[in-house]
Amino acid sequence: MSNDEYFAATKRNMDTLDGYREIGSGDWKLDDHPGMWLECATSLKDGGETHDLIYVIIADGTAYVISGTAMDSTFEAWRPVFEETARSFELE
Numbered sequence: 001m002s003n004d005e006y007f008a009a010t011k012r013n014m015d016t017l018d019g020y021r022e023i024g025s026g027d028w029k030l031d032d033h034p035g036m037w038l039e040c041a042t043s044l045k046d047g048g049e050t051h052d053l054i055y056v057i058i059a060d061g062t063a064y065v066i067s068g069t070a071m072d073s074t075f076e077a078w079r080p081v082f083e084e085t086a087r088s089f090e091l092e
């Protein structure tokens with residue numbers, strides 16, 4: 001499965017969540033491996049909302065998904081941590 005196919009399937013799966021809202025998506029690279037990112041939000045039953053940053057990379061037939069999730073109200077404070085964590089991964 002290609003990166004594009006896997007990413008499309010990831011988006012379709014996320015779209016089944018209550019109150020799913022895509023905020024943005026695009027290309028991303030980890031070392032020499034092309035990948036994609038997705039930023040989205042989902043509704044909680046108590047009326048709150050989570051905010052997610054998801055990175056997807058396929059290397060040598062294995063899909064790697066790195067995700068960070070926070071409450072919408074605190075997401076921007078956590079964004080640098082999520083981005084730094086994703087960049088810290090190494091594929092051998």
